[in-house]
Amino acid sequence: MPVTDVKHDLDALTLTITADFAAPVERIWQVYADPRQLEKIWGPASYPATVVDHDLTPGGRVTYYMTGPEGDKHAGYWLVGEVDEPRSFAFQDGFADLDFNPVPDLPLSANVYTFTAHDGGTRATYVSTYASAEALQQVLDMGVVEGATSSLNQIDDLIAA
Amino acid sequence: MAEEDARRVDAMFHALADRTRRDILRRVLAGEHSVSALAVAYDMSFAAVQKHVAVLEKAGLLTKRRNGREQLASGDVAAVRSVASMLAELEQVWRGRIGRIDALIASDPEQKD
Numbered sequence: 001m002p003v004t005d006v007k008h009d010l011d012a013l014t015l016t017i018t019a020d021f022a023a024p025v026e027r028i029w030q031v032y033a034d035p036r037q038l039e040k041i042w043g044p045a046s047y048p049a050t051v052v053d054h055d056l057t058p059g060g061r062v063t064y065y066m067t068g069p070e071g072d073k074h075a076g077y078w079l080v081g082e083v084d085e086p087r088s089f090a091f092q093d094g095f096a097d098l099d100f101n102p103v104p105d106l107p108l109s110a111n112v113y114t115f116t117a118h119d120g121g122t123r124a125t126y127v128s129t130y131a132s133a134e135a136l137q138q139v140l141d142m143g144v145v146e147g148a149t150s151s152l153n154q155i156d157d158l159i160a161a
Numbered sequence: 162m163a164e165e166d167a168r169r170v171d172a173m174f175h176a177l178a179d180r181t182r183r184d185i186l187r188r189v190l191a192g193e194h195s196v197s198a199l200a201v202a203y204d205m206s207f208a209a210v211q212k213h214v215a216v217l218e219k220a221g222l223l224t225k226r227r228n229g230r231e232q233l234a235s236g237d238v239a240a241v242r243s244v245a246s247m248l249a250e251l252e253q254v255w256r257g258r259i260g261r262i263d264a265l266i267a268s269d270p271e272q273k274d
Contacts, residue, residue: 002263003256008248015248019259023266031262041261126255136247
């Protein structure tokens with residue numbers, strides 16, 4: 001696993017993950033700039049993503065939906081902020097209905113992705129900030145989980161029951 | 162992340178990495194169970210179940226109280242849904258994405274190592 005560092009800031013509700021990839025910055029940028037590649041990496045195998053609109057420019061929108069194991073669909077959108085190709089981009093990630101209208105009651109997360117040349121490869125820094133603990137919970141309740149965490153979801157279902 | 166939080170998250174993941182412990186946690190989140198009643202549900206010794214309960218307790222996912230000769234365990238719903246555990250859960254989502262990026266670039270043609 002190329003993850004080199006993880007920071008959880010419980011007060012700022014921020015998750016910062018650093019990863020080193022064995023490919024140049026431009027190659028990692030492509031993963032996000034090409035919707036076909038983005039959908040390959042955004043959702044886990046059990047929740048594959050389909051990217052519909054894709055405009056990775058300031059003020060642009062990226063829309064996607066994820067299809068769950070029961071055929072359930074979960075849509076989301078990015079509102080793209082600052083873009084400094086191929087070094088960094090910022091976006092708000094939010095939930096949408098299946099027509100890609102933003103769901104106003106659901107929280108947005110603020111994200112900044114940064115890619116720098118490092119040791120012949122790329123060091124990627126992913127920073128995601130959530131507005132509140134409730135916002136965090138809603139993000140997780142949307143079913144964007146995999147592997148080890150689906151067990152936690154079963155526990156959640158039980159709490160909700 | 163503070164060292165203490167990191168340790169807590171590690172303990173939580175360790176506790177939840179075992180199927181029996183996840184099952185125990187589901188039961189005690191639904192309501193208080195005595196450890197002996199839990200032990201009956203599994204094909205293992207009372208001592209082994211007690212050990213699983215201790216791991217969950219250490220991770221802060223369940224609390225135990227004594228009632229006469231019984232030990233009663235109940236799940237801590239707040240702990241399961243604490244911010245730390247939620248960030249840990251998101252971390253896993255991210256690790257998945259990063260792993261997939263790694264796999265994607267590894268499958269590039271003319272990969273020079």
